[in-house]
Amino acid sequence: MNEKFRFIKSFLKDAPLPFSCPFCKRDSLVLLPETWQEHDRSKLYHSEEWFDACEHVELTYTALYKCSNSSCDQKIISSGTGGIDMDYIQAEYVEYEPEYYSYYQPKIFIPPLSFFPIPEKTPDEIKTLLELSFSIVLQSPASAVNSLRSSIERLLDIHRIPEKKLHHRIEQDVPTHTILSPYKDYLMAIKWLGNSGSHDLDQITLQDIMDVYEIMEFVLAGLYGNTQNTLQKALLINQKKGPLTRQERKSLSSQ
Ligand SMILES: [Zn+2]
Structure with a gap:
């Protein structure tokens, strides 16, 4: 349950989906990366002085997950929202430098996942x-x-x-x-x-x-x-x- 909760609170695009396939009940769902589409609703404001990516970027996405069990082969559609966050990483000349990354929060899976x-x-x-x-x-x-x-x-x-x-x-x-x-x-x-x-x-x-x-x-x-x-x-x-x-x-x- 904790793994599922961590995922729905915030996940990275390449994170495995910790839910079983609703058809064959196996842990076999994988993202089809080529189906991923996202849009940044804050695009209009990127050049504004006040714009801060971590605070203002609002992403929406949609994607397909596929069951990798060949005798099942079903697909799940999902969409949700997201944003930008930042980590400080160790760099060569300065002690730490910011690294930005996108995170996502699913809002719907069709059919629903258990x-x-x-x-x-x-x-x-x-x-x-x-x-x-x-x-x-x-x-x-x-x-x-x-x-x-x-x-x-x-x-x-x-x-x-x-x-x-x-x-x-x-x-x-x-x-x-x-x-x-x-x-x-x-x-x-x-x-x-x-x-x-x-x-x-x-x-x-x-x-x-x-x-x-x-x-x-x-x-x-x-x-x-x-x-x-x-x-x-x-x-x-x-x-x-x-x-x-x-x-x-x-x-x-x-x-
Ligand atoms: Zn399946």
């Missing part, structure tokens, strides 16, 4: 909401958090948690539910972040969403991934501080 692998057994309506969040998160983290919040509501519906305010569902009903109870704190953490997103649009940041994704990945891997039974068993045994009943064991293995 921030974490969604287990195959995840119910479709939760998958759809997560994929919606992946497609809008780079443009509006607050909107993405809203669809994540809805995905939690759906998860509770699917597990027949009675409908009421989300906070009460998690606080009062999740602890009494065999399957969901080990995840109460994780679900509550997502709820708090979702609240910030819906109350103040500027308050929620990409870093906050990465936290939600990380927690969500853990919850879904436990509920629908390959490790679901082992993980849930361990969490439930810890929570009960004792062995499982026949009923609890049966309900875990029937998922």
Whole structure:
């Protein structure tokens, strides 16, 4: 997740794309350099006295990424914005001299790229909401958090948690539910972040969403991934501080 976050915050043109191919799920996406096009919106002002590249250059770009897995061979289109930054490098005659470079921030990938692998057994309506969040998160983290919040509501519906305010569902009903109870704190953490997103649009940041994704990945891997039974068993045994009943064991293995 950290690698993905670093990339979306700012990347250099030749940096590898740390996302898997949405078609074949392999880490096989590479930039097609000949498709890269960029435009500097500040061009008009380059000769002005006040012009400072680091402060005023506004880049927009578009490019294609290709899956290098020959049996997949799909392409992803991406575009975004960028700017100029500077590093001081050691030089021959002066101690340090400035070196300027362009950096970029992706705003969209079509089709959207996944921030974490969604287990195959995840119910479709939760998958759809997560994929919606992946497609809008780079443009509006607050909107993405809203669809994540809805995905939690759906998860509770699917597990027949009675409908009421989300906070009460998690606080009062999740602890009494065999399957969901080990995840109460994780679900509550997502709820708090979702609240910030819906109350103040500027308050929620990409870093906050990465936290939600990380927690969500853990919850879904436990509920629908390959490790679901082992993980849930361990969490439930810890929570009960004792062995499982026949009923609890049966309900875990029937998922
Ligand atoms: Zn592929």
